Amino acid sequence: MNTYSSKLVENAVSELSRLPGIGKKTALRLALHLLKKDKAIAENLGTAIIEMRENIQFCKECHNISDSEVCEICGNQKRDKDTICVVEDVRDVMAIENTGQYNGVYHILGGIISPMEGIGPNDITVDSLVNRVSAGNAKEVVMALSTTIEGDTTNFYIYKKLKDKEIKITTIARGISVGDELEYADEITLGRSIINRTPFESTL
């Protein structure tokens, strides 16, 4: 006998459990939830997923997800096109945008170099970044990758590719998080925060 007593449910559970972090049990719970609720909820969900995947575009400048050929950020006349912030994925763009502290544009690598996961330089958008810089479209490249081995490898690879161009290459500041206590900070972070100390500004 078919454990799910319905091929339709079995199929939905099987597709749902392909999603990362969703096992068979959770998938079944989600499927049964959708069966209990209005038809419209399942239909909207299914349609939203299909339409997103069908119609999504990636900005031809920065590779950000977009509903048009050029994303809202690259298309915005008020943004500073001379500063390019290099990030791993779209979530990093959202995080930086949420700070309201950055007015430049982005370059989304779509991953970081990771031999362990079989991701090489050609699997991410490094060439496209080099082309943007070579075309004279930038004065500063701000590296904003995570400080893991993979992030450092990618940083170094990109640095080598860009170091002969006439641009400034910077990296986001590493230091003690605002609100964190010094005694709990790791030595490397604390060390860097002393080396890269900044002029005192009263916040009062």
Added chain:
Amino acid sequence: MNTYSSKLVENAVSELSRLPGIGKKTALRLALHLLKKDKAIAENLGTAIIEMRENIQFCKECHNISDSEVCEICGNQKRDKDTICVVEDVRDVMAIENTGQYNGVYHILGGIISPMEGIGPNDITVDSLVNRVSAGNAKEVVMALSTTIEGDTTNFYIYKKLKDKEIKITTIARGISVGDELEYADEITLGRSIINRTPFESTL
């Protein structure tokens, strides 16, 4: 500016985060995962969800999910139609089926009476169960609800409705789980397992 830089993604995230246990962050992670993978994966997922919700049927006998008017269990000539096991939802059916120890049919209530969540007797399939029993279609009703206040309330409500019918009403055995140590068992379970002790059978 739109935080998601794409209405399509925003829409998919909003629909995904309606699912139980999935917040905005997880929904975004799932949406970006679907964007990275083949189109076919998102399409199969969307279609499976829509088709399941569109075409699912509920067995007219036991209310189990089904691809046809009568579910595979009720439609199976080899199952004992005289014994009806009353459960809360479809997952309980799967759990009992997996034991391979039950050959009767089921009755899926579709919930349990819970004033806190606004679920009353009319929101679950009690009347349909009473009709099945009244029509002379059962010799035994096995109650298999959880031992919570809601489960006990529902048990009692159903018991009152069925007690004058000429059937046996039983409940699944409560006792110490196989493999559990007595010293960690709660008193009520241990007490019940003594009251309802069974003849010794050697398992060797």
